[in-house]
Amino acid sequence: MNDLIEIYRRIEYLRNNGVKMKEIADYINMAPSVLSALYSSVLPTYVTSLKQGRSEEDSLNLALSQVNNVSKKRLLGNLAAIKDLLFSLEPAGEANRANPFMEMMNVEMLRSVQEVYNYSGAYLSYSLSSSNGCLKVEPYLIESSEDNTYVKVTHMSAYNTTHRGVALFNNHQNGYIIFNEREAPQMALFNIYLQLPMYDFPSFLKGLYLSLDYNRNPIARRILFVKQSDSTDMEEFLEMKGELVPLDELTPLQKKYYDYTCQSGDFIRTCMIPSPQLNENDLEREKKMLAI
Incomplete structure (x- = not known):
């Protein structure tokens, strides 16, 4: 037996x-x-x-x-x-068996579809703009894919360009959103790490995102997702608009979001220092340049 x-x-x-x-x-x-x-x-x-x-x-x-x-x-x-x-x-996807990480990702994407009901809907995200000190407001739509094989995320930037990506939700603790911020074949991954609260249907999610600035240097910043609707209708989502809100035009509620996401301790920047030596002294030079 x-x-x-x-x-x-x-x-x-x-x-x-x-x-x-x-x-x-x-x-x-x-x-x-x-x-x-x-x-x-x-x-x-x-x-x-x-x-x-x-x-x-x-x-x-x-x-x-x-x-x-x-x-x-x-x-x-x-x-x-x-x-x-x-x-x-x-x-399915037997070709990925030679790559254990991709196999694990496929499994987690299928599992995440079972969790997405708790987080699906339309959100407005709040974070610090890379170009100035404005509050950046951008819509996100989180939903299951049409064939229920992965969680689909649509992002609309403050400049009204859209991106499609995927989300992973793990045990009501951690969430990840990943998409490419550039047009193919360029690769510029935008990664968001979310802390998932320990209760159903949260009204907002908070976390950190890692992306590239305009000089293609990595930056990490705090981000806040505030739910606007449980609807996943694409036409309704496309009516939402992103924007950059100057500090003197913030509403009282937006000011709270600004204070949470846009202070000096809420982001990390790096930059590339042109140097023929590339030694430890360049690390000090980089920190001095970032302080300017």
Whole structure:
């Protein structure tokens, strides 16, 4: 009955790599409810019972007693066929298996679709403008993709240019938004790290973003997302506009956002120092230049 343990590990592998339980059930010609009972109850109990020193027979009997829709006779009679089918099923994007990081990203994108309901909708973001001391206001739309394979993010800049990217949400703690700020084939990634509050449907999200300034030097700044609507209608979103708001034109509410995101301690800048030596003295020169 060692096949049962291999089957359990294989189902776990497929699920962790984005294959849905219904897809697995259809592929091995098993009712989804039976596969669910097998994976969530029977096989875990069987493995635990073996570790406790019970025999394979007693462990299986105990595991099957926990459910009422899995037949011992049918399970054992089809064990070899189930195992062969499971091991012939491979997750999508198999080309990424040579790159564990990209494989992990694909899995996390699928998981994030299950979390996006908590954060989907239209937002206005508030941060410091790179070009001046204005408050930068930019719309964002967070939603599931049309095929429910990733979380899609649309960003409209203060200059009314739009970008498309992806978001990852992890265990209601961390969120990441990633997109390319330049036209292809140029690469200029814009990355936002969000702290996710420990309650449902938050009215705002806060975090940090890393991007490139106009001289293509990296900058990190504080950013605040304030939810405007639960709607993910694109036409409604496109009616929203980004803007740069000078300090003397801020509303009382915008002034609170400005004070949170635009103070001297709320951003980090770097710059490239032309130097034939490129030694430790250049580090000091850089800090002096940034202080000007």
